[in-house]
Amino acid sequence: MMKVNNKKTIRNLSFKSLKAAKMRNIMAIIAIALTTVLFTSLFTLGIGVVDGLQQSTMRQAGTSAHGVIKYIDDETYEIIKEHIGNYEIGESKILAERVNNEAFYKRHGEFWYHDENNIKWGFQEPAVGNIPIAENEIMTDTKTLDLLGVPHEIGAPIALELTVKGEEVIRDFILSGWWETDPGGMDVGILITSRAYVDAHSDELYYSYDVDRSMTGAINANLMFDNSMDIQGKLNKVIGDSGFQNTDEDGYNFIQSNINWSYLSSGASEMDITTTLILVVALLIIAFSGYLIIYNIFQISVLRDIRFYGLLKTIGTTGKQIKRIISQQALFLSVIGIPIGMIIGYLIGLEFVPKILSETSAAGFETVVKMNPLIFIGAGIFSLLTVWISTRKPGKIAASVSPIEAVKYSEVESINRKYKKSTNGGKTGKMAIANLGRNKKRTILVLISLSLSLVLLNSVFTLSRGMDMDKFLSTFSDTDFLIGHAEYFNSYFYRGEDSVADEGLIKDIESQEGFLEGGKLYNPGTVESFTVEDANADSGYNIGADNNPWASVYGLDDLPLGRFEVLEGEVNIDKLKSGKYIIYAISTDDNKIPQMQYAHFGVGDKVVLHNEKYIDEFKEDTEYTTNEYEVIATVKEKFYTASDRFGSEYTFYLPSEVYLPLTYNKAIMTYAYNVKDGYEDEMEDFINNATEKIYPTMHYESKNTHLGEFEGTRTMFLSIGGILSFIVGFIGILNFINAMLTSIITRRREFAMLQSIGMTNIQIRNMLCIEGLYYALGTMVLSLILGVLTSIFILKPMLGSMWFMSYKFVITPIIVSWPFLVVFAVAVPIIALKAFMKDSIVDRMREAE
Known part of the structure; x- marks a missing residue:
């Protein structure tokens, strides 16, 4: 060819x-x-x-580094440094257990040495000034400077109150530079000094992590690889090539490591x-x-x-x-x-x-x-x-x-039909439904397209309605307000007697007009105060001097004691106050599902607690006591509202009346309380002012704080889902318009023939309107069926797997949209008919000749 x-x-x-x-x-x-x-x-x-x-x-x-090798000594760091190949490494060393300045009560402070790599990866490059070089130079962020009352001036003096290896010291520095506080970063005051400071204080910055778990003097080595693919594999190789291993904690040459959880690509395969x-x-x-x-x-x-x-x-x-x-x-x-x-x-x-x-x-x-x-x-x-x-x-x-x-x-599918005589075949309704059957595929596609947007809209509202405010709020705040020392809300350093809730503030709260009820939560602030007998304890779990696992034991007043979610048994406060019973709390995962694999006790089990009861305030004469209880109930651990926010596999609750005689340390960890309806805002103003001006070392959380987060999340669901539904719905409407236009265009000559034998414009219009109404009716039925099936078989199990969701059957958005659908179904054919039927019958009959 x-x-x-x-x-x-x-x-x-x-x-x-x-x-x-x-x-x-x-x-x-x-x-x-x-x-x-x-x-x-x-x-x-x-x-x-x-x-x-x-x-x-x-x-x-x-940090933006890909991974970190943690808590190593200088010698190990140098070995690893020799085996990193073409990768980059950065050294960080923590220089104090605590920064004790009062300015850091509400914002945790940390004292570090970072080399230049870690300063760069940690978003801490100075916007003004230079990286510390001299022994007495230091740099930090602007918010920390403001909290310390230090002017933003190079050379400004800064005095830090530090705890180093258990000793409290005061060190004087001068400001060498600062960076702007990142509003989206860690809310931690990072203070960075020089290598010269580390060398000058090497006698106190000795490595002892393997002995006492003190991080002071230990090095964290951050690693930056060539890309973020297979970070764990690269990290394992560097550790292995250096002669160490990071898989068997009890094995030889074990060192801790982990990848930076911000690199989502490292978990792409999962x-x-x-x-x-x-x-x-x-x-x-x-x-x-x-x-x-x-x-x-x-x-x-x-x-x-x-x-x-x-x-x-x-x-x-x-x-x-x-x-x-x-x-x-x-x-x-x-x-x-x-x-x-x-x-x-x-x-x-x-x-x-x-x-x-x-x-x-x-x-x-x-x-x-x-x-x-x-x-x-x-x-x-x-x-x-x-x-x-x-x-x-x-x-x-x-x-x-x-x-x-x-x-x-004419786009009519060729089908062998059986014809029969009838007197009603020419009725507009019959003709309309026959026209829809001419191209069944197109009719079905249009129905699906229109139904899709309604099902999507209904799904968005189902997700929005499924967000359970009570579940969400109960996780973070099961009473209207929770107050405590600012260090408690830092979640790192609740220290018992040194971080107690102020009883003066508690009395002021209870004297407010809107106050309804409240209760104290007691905890010694040191896990070593209590141990529990458990023959099946994990050998790797921290144990006390008596070789029993440490336990977290809390004393609760009636209000917090009665607000647990019970898994088994019952929280009978009268029985608990007899001193014979105890509550055991089981930790939960991210979806608030109890981690039963870590449970050590069940209802009816005997619990034997040992604790140190100090006789005098100097803690010189120590009395050891032992008490036996029966587990009356197992409950979900309330990590944010009834714990020290550390978490433990051995968490127990007793009534305050039973707990307080057990220990000399009667530290009030927090105070939870409710207010009368309508007094929430007034109390919020009071407590906010009190913790800012009268009790500056105190802080609080309220339901209103978390309610804003909840409403913001729900608004996001509605706005994003609403826009997507609108666009898909708009496409569906355009498809319907196109379907009607296609029907009219391909049947112009047919309509002319019908009119030539007596069919009026009104009858043609009515036929097309009925055709549109059939589209609407089909969409109603299909969207209702798909909406119900999607809700029950897809959304219900999906919402059931989310801890802050409660499935509620929703179909209202689909039904509410039906009147609008009917209006479109009638309006579109009328407008389209006027646009395409302007020519005379003769002209339209001739069009195909």
């Missing part, structure tokens, strides 16, 4: 045909742009949120199944929605120009060339629509990424969405793929139709 170079001719035909259909072009560009908007928004949100979370978690973790499923479903929904609208637009175009394609066939144009004409048109429209969609989608992503991150652990971090090429590459590929798939069927129709068939093509 002779080849003819006719590509230029085909291209000219394609573009001239394109110019002749301006309205089609506009609609196609809008459809392609909308599809690209969805893809680009999804990629921008996905990449932006992952990158933002990674950046914020790096700051919260305190990506959460739910996250993967959501991503795949979102891509499929967008692709399907885009396919429907682009397919319908090009189908309408082909049907309108079917005579044109038939005439091309008569002059020798092949089916392949006709397909190429349509493909070139789609490609040209994509060149316009895709960039527009990318710009709009990217701007939407820029707007919403910070809002999403503000409701996550990245809140407070200044988010900058990077111009990542993957966003545009991914969106472009998926959009082009959707356009290509969408134009294949219209291209096949145009390519396969013969010149004779072209003049009478």
Whole structure:
């Protein structure tokens, strides 16, 4: 067969045909742009949120380094340094157990030496001044300077009160530089001094971690690899090459290590199944929605120009060339629509990424969405793929139709039917339902497209309604207010007698008009105060002088004692006060599910506690006491509201009346209380003012604090889900409009014939309106069925796996949308009929001749 170079001719035909259909072009560009908007928004949100979370978690973790080898001595550090190859290593050494300045009661302070690598990776490069060099030089962040009352001036004096190896010392420094406090980073005052200081105080910064677990004098070696792939494997290799191991804690040459949890890519192979499923479903929904609208637009175009394609066939144009004409048109429209969609989608992503991150652990971090090429590459590929798939069927129709068939093509599927005589077959309702059956595939696709947005909207509201405020708040605050020493809320250094809740503040609270009820929580502040007998204790668990595991024992007043979630047994306060019974708490995982594998006692078991009871305030004459109890109930551990926030496998609760005689240390850890309805804001103002001005070492948490976080998360769900539902719904409406337009265009001659035998314009209008109402009715039924199935079989188990969710069956959004659906179903055919039925009957009859 002779080849003819006719590509230029085909291209000219394609573009001239394109110019002749301006309205089609506009609609196609809008459809392609909308599809690209969805893809680009999804990629921008996905990449932006992952990158933002990674950046914020790096700051919260305190470093961008890939991994860390912890608590090693100088000799080990030098060995590892020799075996890192082309990787980078940074040295950090903690120089004190505590920074005792009063300024750090509400903001934990740490005293470190960092080398230049760790300063860079820790986001601590000085914005003003220099890195410390001299023995007495120090640098820190601006918030720490403000808390210490130090002016932002190079050379300003700073006195630090330190605890070093158990000894309290005061050291004087001068400010060498500072960096701006990162609002999204760790809320910790990091103070960094020089190598000269470390060398000058080497006698007190000796390594003793292996003996007493003191981190003072121990080195943390941060490692930066060439990339973030397989961080654990690279970390293991460096440790192994250095002659150590990090797998067997009881084995020879063991050293601790871990990867930086901000590097999500290191766990990509274990990506959460739910996250993967959501991503795949979102891509499929967008692709399907885009396919429907682009397919319908090009189908309408082909049907309108079917005579044109038939005439091309008569002059020798092949089916392949006709397909190429349509493909070139789609490609040209994509060149316009895709960039527009990318710009709009990217701007939407820029707007919403910070809002999403503000409701996550990245809140407070200044988010900058990077111009990542993957966003545009991914969106472009998926959009082009959707356009290509969408134009294949219209291209096949145009390519396969013969010149004779072209003049009478009506898109009616050829089906062998059995005909019967009837007197009601010409009724408008019967004709309308028959018309829907002409192209069952298109009818089904339109119904699915319209139902999809309603099901999605209903799912968004189900998720929003499923957020259980009581569950969320009970985790962080099971009473209206919780007060304690500021160090308690730092969660690192509750120290018993040195960090007690102020009884003066408690009395002031109880004297307030809105006060309802309250209760104290006691704890000695040192786990060594109590031990518990357990023959099956883990050999690696910390044990006391009597070779029994240490236990965390709390004394609770009636209010906090009665607010536990009971797993087994009952919290009978009267029985507990008899002194014969005790409550055992079982820790929970991140989803608040009890970790029964770590439970050591059950209801009815005997618990034997030993404790040191000091006789005098100098703690010289020590009396050891032993008490036996029966476990009356097992409960979920209240980590945030009824513990020292360290966590323990041996956590017990006693009534205050039973607990207080056991120990000389009667430290009030916290005080929980409720207020009368309507007094929450008034009490919040009082306690905020009291802890700021009258009792500056005290701090508090309230339900209002966490309520704001809860409402913010729910708003995020609604806003993001609402926008996605709106866009998918808009595409569904466009698909419905296209379906009606296709129906009218392909049946213009048919309508003219019906009118020629007496059918009126009103009857045609009524028939199309009924057709639209059938679409609406079908959408109602399908969306109701899909909505119920999605809610019960997908959303219910998904919400059941989330600790702050409680499934509630929701179907209202679907039902509420039905009246609007009916209005569209009637309005669209009326408007479309007016637009396409302006020509006379004769002109429309001649159109196919």
